[in-house]
Amino acid sequence: MSDFAVRLDGIGKRYRIGVQRERYYTLRDTLTNLMKAPIRRFRRLSGKAGSEKEMFWALKDISLEIKHGDVVGIIGRNGAGKSTLLKILARITEPTEGRGEIHGRVGSLLEVGTGFHPELTGRENIYFNGSVLGMKKSEIDRKFDEIVDFAGIESFLDTPVKRYSSGMYVRLAFAVAAHLEPEILLVDEVLAVGDAQFQKKCLGKMGDVAKEGRTVLFVSHNMAAVQNLCVRVFVLNDGQIAYLGGAEQALSYYANMNCNIQNNRSLAARKDRKGSQWLRFERVRLLNEEGIEVNSAISGKACSIRMDYISVKSVPDASICVAFNVRDHLGSLITTLNSVESGNNTLPVIYEGCFICHWPKLNLRAGTYSCDLFCAVNNEIVDWVQSAFTIHVSDGDFYTSGKLIGTAGHILVDHFWTADSKL
16 A cells, blocks of 8 residues: 555646636527638638637646645635645546546545535435445445434434535535545535534544544635644645645744735735625725824724725715724634724715724734725625735733733733722
8 A cells, every 4th residue: 555645746727717608509590600600710710710718727736745644734815726626636627737646535525515416315415425435335324323413413314405504514514524434535615614513523523533544635714723633734825835844834834925915905906805896995004093004003002904995886875894804823813893893884985985994002912913804885795805914013012011012812901900808
């Protein structure tokens, strides 16, 4: 048996983008096209048939070796190629170039409900999906009760899965994939669908799988989970491996990489965003207490975050929600600043303007924090950018005690102490 569970050599995946789906033709369209065929042939010969479609490399020159029993994390920004790599390993899609070796039976959980038939019940899908994974009926029988207990869907076991919620779907899908003893387990960012208690169970199960000597490849934006679960982590950026090493070192590299990307705070060129986009954030500025743009804020001092935007229309009295999450270097949520929660849910939208969040006394300890940016107008999500900008915080005299604070923890709480006699 090979020492390696996975070995990739120069793997690349190329897609053609901008290709339009062929429409349905009527008999009249077909006859018309036959008449136009000579003209089209002439245009092709004369070079006037149109430009070649753009080619996009989702992965380029990926080479790595993963040993049996390794628990490996794969991290990177949206669009870095993480899911494409797992789909190649799961043999859902073929690479454009390079070669790979996989030694062992693969179980994969890449998308909610992958390998499930919506018309079949939960019970039937356990056997159906297990068979797809190459398991014998005796193996499924032996693990059946554990799968049902882990998924927590016993009451709905004989209900067609098309009636399941997304959370129930992913619980059952993960339970099947994890309990049917694959030698290599591929897990994409589908655990985000489950609730916090189930995510904890999943991470515990993946830890158990790793202790049994099986191989786990884990894609996640939850940096704390990656740090706790994975021994090695590699960072993907623009379809290539930017870093490969220990979990702590890789997470530090990724945090610094994001800081370098976000320091410019320009969002105009960002394409990995969600929403209808008729309003788009263009730039984020960090201002000090005097309204001057700065590179870092100081604990205990006032600061403001100015979010410049452009809009295709004006809405004088918009019901609006502007918010940004503040996360630490592991991606753990520290706090959320939200215009609705602060009582400022009616703001005007103009063609070119800005929203400004005023932070009267910055209560973050020294460090670098990543922020997601979100905006909804009249209950319509118009722009949503993950890791949109960073806030660099310098140590300050938060408590006006003449002492700097340090970096233990994240949040500073304004408080004071007294003493009294014991009654």
